[in-house]
Amino acid sequence: MFFDWWTPIRNLPYLLTGAAYTLGLTLVVFALSFAAGTGLGVVRYNHRNKLAYGLATAYVELIRNTPALVQIFLIYFGLPQFGISLPPLVAGIIALTVNNSAYISEIVRAGIQVIHKGQTEASHSIGLTEAQTFLFVIFPQALRNIFPSMTNQFIMIIFGTTLLSTLDVRELTQRASILNSETFRTMEIFVFVTLMYYGISIACAAALRWINRRYFPQINSQEG
Numbered sequence: 126m127f128f129d130w131w132t133p134i135r136n137l138p139y140l141l142t143g144a145a146y147t148l149g150l151t152l153v154v155f156a157l158s159f160a161a162g163t164g165l166g167v168v169r170y171n172h173r174n175k176l177a178y179g180l181a182t183a184y185v186e187l188i189r190n191t192p193a194l195v196q197i198f199l200i201y202f203g204l205p206q207f208g209i210s211l212p213p214l215v216a217g218i219i220a221l222t223v224n225n226s227a228y229i230s231e232i233v234r235a236g237i238q239v240i241h242k243g244q245t246e247a248s249h250s251i252g253l254t255e256a257q258t259f260l261f262v263i264f265p266q267a268l269r270n271i272f273p274s275m276t277n278q279f280i281m282i283i284f285g286t287t288l289l290s291t292l293d294v295r296e297l298t299q300r301a302s303i304l305n306s307e308t309f310r311t312m313e314i315f316v317f318v319t320l321m322y323y324g325i326s327i328a329c330a331a332a333l334r335w336i337n338r339r340y341f342p343q344i345n346s347q348e349g
Contacts, residue, residue: 155279162228167237193288199220214294236274240267
């Protein structure tokens with residue numbers, strides 16, 4: 126038995142293209158999930174509309190307690206039964222957004238809950254509307270509080286993109302699988318790809334930590 130490490134090295138440009146695809150997918154899914162998750166988090170926080178709160182709660186509980194892969198299959202293979210056929214990439218992005226928005230909604234809700242209610246009352250007393258209070262007073266502080274958790278969720282989305290290899294989306298894992306089927310150098314290829322994922326996650330975490338220190342320097346302070 127011998128190891129042929131030149132196989133993944135020779136195909137590094139092919140794998141790097143997959144890595145870039147993975148990062149692009151991650152950014153798109155994170156942006157969509159953050160927008161949807163913020164809306165869900167706000168609905169679950171204020172409790173004012175009982176119907177909306179109930180629907181949002183049911184959605185979050187259902188998604189968080191079922192496998193992401195099953196959700197992907199439901200959207201890609203299930204929707205055609207209703208006449209809705211989506212390209213693999215679109216179906217994958219929707220499925221990952223559906224999944225991650227449920228988790229982000231809980232992060233956002235927790236971040237809002239720690240903001241002292243007196244700040245809302247003070248904002249209203251100086252004439253700010255409900256929307257202005259949320260956008261300019263509450264949400265910036267909540268974002269500061271939840272940034273470390275959002276960093277973790279971003280990394281989880283990177284790993285979650287590997288599930289889209291089941292739909293033949295040519296991200297890093299799928300490209301590694303194709304290369305493996307052509308060369309049969311399984312150990313070398315997937316050890317190499319594992320190290321690539323490790324490097325991607327470490328680099329992204331470091332970049333996000335820098336953003337955290339640069340723009341949210343008082344992350345550990347407590348609001349009174």
